[in-house]
Amino acid sequence: MNMLPLPKHFDENEWCVIILIILGTFLLKLPKRIPTSITFLILLLSIFIPKMLDQIIASIRPYDLYRITDTEKYELFDLLLDLVYMPFGYVCIYLYECLHPRNIQIALYILGWTFFAVGFDFLLLKMHVFNYHGWKLVYSFSTYILAITVLVSFYEILLYWYKKKKPILPSENRIS
Numbered sequence: 152m153n154m155l156p157l158p159k160h161f162d163e164n165e166w167c168v169i170i171l172i173i174l175g176t177f178l179l180k181l182p183k184r185i186p187t188s189i190t191f192l193i194l195l196l197s198i199f200i201p202k203m204l205d206q207i208i209a210s211i212r213p214y215d216l217y218r219i220t221d222t223e224k225y226e227l228f229d230l231l232l233d234l235v236y237m238p239f240g241y242v243c244i245y246l247y248e249c250l251h252p253r254n255i256q257i258a259l260y261i262l263g264w265t266f267f268a269v270g271f272d273f274l275l276l277k278m279h280v281f282n283y284h285g286w287k288l289v290y291s292f293s294t295y296i297l298a299i300t301v302l303v304s305f306y307e308i309l310l311y312w313y314k315k316k317k318p319i320l321p322s323e324n325r326i327s
Contacts, residue, residue, distance in 0.1 A: 155227040167278040168231050175238030184248050189309045190241065196305055197240025198233050200298045208286070208294070217286040232280065239268070243299065244306050261299050268295040 158165055185193070208217070243264050252260045272291045275281050 155225065155230055157227055162279070164279040165228050167275065167280055168228050168235060171235045172231060175235060178238040178242050181242075181245055184245060186313060189306070189313060192309060193240055193244050193302070193306060194237045196302060197237045200240075200301060201236045202233060204294055204298065217281050217283045239271070240302055243302060247303060247306065257303070261296065261303060264299045265292060265296045268299065 247260060250256075250260065269288065269291050272281065272295075273288060276283065276288065
């Protein structure tokens with residue numbers, strides 16, 4: 152059976168990923184505000200968007216602008232890093248649901264999360280989770296503004312259909 156390789160050196164980037172997964176697990180235990188079926192889809196999208204962008208920007212030649220963790224090869228901690236994005240997307244939508252931004256507030260909300268995400272990228276860069284060679288932190292701004300806009304838009308579409316139709320899972324109660 153082919154397993155993903157372990158890192159050659161267990162250092163700060165692996166510890167960073169482990170700590171972020173533990174912290175993220177606690178964030179996913181926030182009081183329920185979003186229907187289970189929508190939460191599930193948001194969590195999947197929170198993995199899919201960064202994974203797709205990382206594959207395009209970091210892995211496909213001629214771009215190949217940064218490395219994730221230590222090596223060019225996909226390893227266990229590259230996979231575990233995907234789990235870090237789930238709570239990020241969930242908390243983004245959770246707070247969006249709590250605050251109910253409207254009109255220009257939505258744009259400001261997305262902008263605020265974009266700055267937070269770029270700051271988070273900076274932390275991951277300092278912890279050597281990301282290793283840039285051609286990518287600059289300022290490029291992350293446009294990437295995150297796109298990703299967060301897609302996430303919030305997806306949530307709004309899901310919520311619209313959830314309220315309009317029967318619940319996605321039979322056991323769920325409708326949002327009033």
